[in-house]
Amino acid sequence: MQQPITGYHRDEENHWVAELACGHNQHVRHNPPWTNRAWVTTEAGRNAMLGYLLNCKKCDEGAPPDRIDEVKDR
Numbered sequence: 001m002q003q004p005i006t007g008y009h010r011d012e013e014n015h016w017v018a019e020l021a022c023g024h025n026q027h028v029r030h031n032p033p034w035t036n037r038a039w040v041t042t043e044a045g046r047n048a049m050l051g052y053l054l055n056c057k058k059c060d061e062g063a064p065p066d067r068i069d070e071v072k073d074r
């Protein structure tokens with residue numbers, strides 16, 4: 001299911017995680033040459049991608065929202 005990015009945070013390994021409107025989180029790693037997402041490395045790039053639609057596999061699987069656990073870990 002396509003879900004827009006509503007925000008970001010970093011995980012414990014300093015990887016960027018997109019927060020989606022559905023309550024799920026999705027890693028948006030910049031890890032060339034496998035995953036090339038140079039936009040995630042700058043604040044301007046991340047801001048420009050707010051609202052961008054990502055395919056959320058967790059929605060397709062009916063997974064419970066991630067947001068609550070993430071907040072607890074902070």
Ligand SMILES: [Zn+2]
Nearest residue numbers: 022024056059
């Ligand atoms: Zn989702």
